[in-house]
Amino acid sequence: MRKLAWLAAAAIAVAGAGAADAQQTPRKGGVLRMTGPYAASFGSLDPHATPRAQDWIVNQAIHRPLYMWDTANNKLALELAKSVTVSADGMTHTFKLRDDVFFHNGRKMTADDVIWSFTRIMDGSKGYPGARYVRLIKGAIDVEKNQAKEISGLKKIDDFTLEMTLTERVDPGYYFFAGTTSILPKEEVEKGNFASAPVGVGPFKFKEHLPGSRVVTERFDKFYKPGKPYLDRYEVLIMAEAAARDVAFRNKEIDTSILGPAQYVAYREDAQLSKGILEVAEMFTRAITFNHDVKPFDDKRVRQAINHAIDADLIIKRLVKDKAYRATSWLPPSSEAFDKSFKPYAFDQAKAKKLLTEAGFPNGFEWELTTSQNESWGLPIVEAIIPML
Numbered sequence: 008m009r010k011l012a013w014l015a016a017a018a019i020a021v022a023g024a025g026a027a028d029a030q031q032t033p034r035k036g037g038v039l040r041m042t043g044p045y046a047a048s049f050g051s052l053d054p055h056a057t058p059r060a061q062d063w064i065v066n067q068a069i070h071r072p073l074y075m076w077d078t079a080n081n082k083l084a085l086e087l088a089k090s091v092t093v094s095a096d097g098m099t100h101t102f103k104l105r106d107d108v109f110f111h112n113g114r115k116m117t118a119d120d121v122i123w124s125f126t127r128i129m130d131g132s133k134g135y136p137g138a139r140y141v142r143l144i145k146g147a148i149d150v151e152k153n154q155a156k157e158i159s160g161l162k163k164i165d166d167f168t169l170e171m172t173l174t175e176r177v178d179p180g181y182y183f184f185a186g187t188t189s190i191l192p193k194e195e196v197e198k199g200n201f202a203s204a205p206v207g208v209g210p211f212k213f214k215e216h217l218p219g220s221r222v223v224t225e226r227f228d229k230f231y232k233p234g235k236p237y238l239d240r241y242e243v244l245i246m247a248e249a250a251a252r253d254v255a256f257r258n259k260e261i262d263t264s265i266l267g268p269a270q271y272v273a274y275r276e277d278a279q280l281s282k283g284i285l286e287v288a289e290m291f292t293r294a295i296t297f298n299h300d301v302k303p304f305d306d307k308r309v310r311q312a313i314n315h316a317i318d319a320d321l322i323i324k325r326l327v328k329d330k331a332y333r334a335t336s337w338l339p340p341s342s343e344a345f346d347k348s349f350k351p352y353a354f355d356q357a358k359a360k361k362l363l364t365e366a367g368f369p370n371g372f373e374w375e376l377t378t379s380q381n382e383s384w385g386l387p388i389v390e391a392i393i394p395m396l
Contacts, residue, residue: 070207074184137187314352
């Protein structure tokens with residue numbers, strides 16, 4: 008696949024004045040009401056089945072993967088294990104799992120749960136998105152191809168010791184902090200209604216799901232981190248429309264909100280509301296993706312022509328209200344691997360036409376583009392680039 012990388016967005020969130028002005032010492036109790044801003048529903052509460060950001064807003068409260076991102080120190084950290092030792096060749100990692108992790112049904116998590124979860128993800132008939140990460144483990148692809156029942160690279164030493172042999176000499180944390188690799192309890196999944204009544208090991212346990220409206224979770228008192236969570240309840244309300252989020256936030260019906268472009272400008276200029284704005288560079292790039300095995304996108308000149316034809320700076324200024332950066336590759340500026348020496352494609356429609364002519368399309372060609380309804384990177388952006396093409 009080849010991407011047309013044209014902007015790397017900055018996520019903009021706003022918190023209520025009470026939250027923004029709160030003291031640094033956390034207080035136990037209370038309810039946090041967030042929004043699910045990316046769609047009109049949740050896809051699934053089974054973390055193995057969905058890679059959607061909309062679903063992870065809820066699932067990250069209920070579930071946990073083997074690793075998590077340590078936001079305080081800005082690095083990966085073990086989450087469900089106390090330590091890991093690595094063999095001399097860097098291929099075998101031995102995890103000492105935490106012995107104080109409980110599922111919300113009261114059962115303690117063991118190495119069997121890690122092995123079962125990763126094996127489930129590799130069910131080739133399901134197409135679970137987390138398979139792309141679990142393939143790192145030796146023998147995982149054999150399970151995916153139905154050539155084996157067990158992942159040979161996973162070995163239980165005892166209830167809280169797991170040996171993992173990889174196919175590459177890499178840090179597995181970069182693979183197993185994805186929510187799609189969360190550790191789940193076999194007995195609950197096999198009841199058949201897990202996607203609507205999930206059970207995990209996270210700080211909050213599932214309480215109710217009102218489809219099209221909200222998901223409610225409540226504090227799990229046996230969470231393995233002492234004193235946490237602080238909240239009594241965590242709720243996520245479905246609000247795909249920025250205008251609806253604006254009204255709800257101003258009426259104090261929600262405590263935080265994702266701002267659309269228009270709201271961002273209005274809140275930024277408001278003396279009180281601007282105090283609660285938090286801007287964070289996202290860790291991914293918004294892009295149009297081409298299948299370059301299919302004509303005419305198999306021709307590099309066609310892909311280059313489309314890049315040159317789009318005035319990304321104009322889109323960022325007029326539609327995204329300057330809350331984005333020009334992308335120069337699939338890596339965003341927030342990535343440690345981002346190369347600052349890369350330059351973006353220049354807006355040059357004459358060059359775009361020349362490249363298309365050289366590729367055999369002097370009069371252009373028709374193609375279909377699938378997008379989302381999201382106002383920050385979806386339909387409005389596509390509508391803006393159509394006249395440029």
